[in-house]
Amino acid sequence: MKICVLPGDGIGPEIMAEAVRVLKALDLKLEMEEGLLGGCAVDATGTPYPEATQKLAREADAVLLGAVGGPKWDTLPREQRPERGLLGIRKDLGLFANLRPAILYPELANASSLKPEIVAGLDILIVRELTGDIYFGQPRGIETREVNGTQQRVGWNTMIYAEYEIRRILKVAFEAAQKRGKKLCSVDKMNVLECTQLWRDIAEEVAKDYPDVELTHMLVDNAAMQLVRAPKQFDVMVTGNMFGDILSDEASMLTGSIGMLPSASLDANNKGLYEPSHGSAPDIAGKNLANPLATILSAAMMLRYTFNQEAAAQRVENAVKKVLAQGYRTGDIYEPGTRKVGTREMGDAVLAAL
Amino acid sequence: MKICVLPGDGIGPEIMAEAVRVLKALDLKLEMEEGLLGGCAVDATGTPYPEATQKLAREADAVLLGAVGGPKWDTLPREQRPERGLLGIRKDLGLFANLRPAILYPELANASSLKPEIVAGLDILIVRELTGDIYFGQPRGIETREVNGTQQRVGWNTMIYAEYEIRRILKVAFEAAQKRGKKLCSVDKMNVLECTQLWRDIAEEVAKDYPDVELTHMLVDNAAMQLVRAPKQFDVMVTGNMFGDILSDEASMLTGSIGMLPSASLDANNKGLYEPSHGSAPDIAGKNLANPLATILSAAMMLRYTFNQEAAAQRVENAVKKVLAQGYRTGDIYEPGTRKVGTREMGDAVLAAL
């Protein structure tokens, strides 16, 4: 069980340190090796996904990632920006299936900006395609050409999906729905985009293999509305890379506690990259303020999906539930009457609860 | 002052009847002529934007639209679906600037699924580009070709913007911000899409002409989150056609009363198409249940933007505020303690308040 550990930038190293401590406490035969991804890799090697990291990641069974990015690297040329590292490792490892749960922990119900009756008990799984769509489609670029008789800059990208890409992500989504509430909502914009008309057609075809799952379709604009209006109508949602980027962030913010939400990005053989849903929060980096729980829960997802260690995964998840019940809170989820702790102390509490 | 009136489908005819009554009560020299758009046009002529309507719309100074679409026409070939009519008239009339206010009326604060302190006083204007982007970009389609050694269907679309398209919509947005809170947030996905990198570059350039407006940039995934977390941070938002479709619907749902929200789609000379932000609600069509206020407020926007009749626009808007204060509510915004009325009675109340 080989893990490539990539702390990344900003709060990445701090939150990763706690997740690693938790993993080490589990008495599993885990091998961990650290590498560089994102801004720290640019600083050290000039490129956000250096060869040494590529080798490490390819040889490992799973990758555990903190977070990448920060204003320091925002003005670099495109190929050197930290997010290129993230896009690069996703594509390189074929991590086409991004699973993002949006769960509202009962203890944190107040953190949501939505009314309690709208979000209490929220438990959605968003399945986002991660290696196709307009993110990687060719041709793309910016060039100067003649438009309406004058020389102008023009920028363009290509949204594109082949049948096999749509089919495999839909299978992942149907299988996830089978293990949960048996409801799958596929999101597209078929009334405007041919690319997503194909998506809808294939969803209908794949559905025939999963008669126990109820498939519905929703247009992306309506989905963005329904997530605000009545998010509990959803069980599993599946969509393309671009719409998934937007909707999964919207859905996680419904909980008000994005510092609690893990994610998994899987290939066809359950090799995966696991990372918190939140960003690198450069403003609080190095201050022992960040919430390590999303990273710890990402480690639990890794135990479940890649290593098939369901018992260990549940042990970690239960420990997290226990520290919440005990009242431990980092600043992002703190409210009066609870116990404010730092990153390190939150890790201590999880270890104690294990 | 020539108005092309297009009631459309579903609840369209009912809500339009009330808006027309209000306009007629204003003692302005308005000429109104009715035409067909959407499903009703398909039924009558086989096409959703027939030539007679094209002529009418081109010759008019403004178009007032109810709503188009319904399940009845969803299985027709693409070119015959009602939304083709909508896309067709937007493109044909060059209506590139879509203005969508998301306003929470104090009387309707409870209708929101968000906590009152998060949304009370909400007043955002979303400026969406409406005739470019992936909506109209070429090439596009679905075809079968060889992928990884097998014959597969592939679907694709093209996101594309030329400099002049970005520049003109940003000008509209900056000018709108100047008349409001002087804050403009431009939304893109520049870290992934070259097309929107150009958008951001041009936004920076145009900003030089509006030193009194504070320009910020936000990535679309973050914008979807921030609208849920703290929507009152925004004054005017500007973005492309696709992101604008998603974000403007999300923003209007924050108010919980999409039945109250008008919209304007303008060309370069303030000719415009005005329509409610909600859809055609086929489930309640013909039952005197629909809320006509968004259409009435769209008529007010028409008086303001196309006909420069600020006083008349305010008269209508004040009448709407008055009926809300008097407690009149259609079913969509009803709560105990208020007075439930039908479409027609709501129109009567507005007329009385005028």
Ligand SMILES: CC(C)[C@H](C(=O)O)[C@@H](O)C(=O)O
């Ligand atoms: C950093 C960025 C490229 C990335 C994406 O858009 O996929 C991020 O927003 C995410 O969702 O993981």
Ligand SMILES: CC(C)[C@H](C(=O)O)[C@@H](O)C(=O)O
């Ligand atoms: C009906 C559809 C084509 C349209 C769009 O996507 O523009 C609608 O959602 C809107 O926002 O007016």
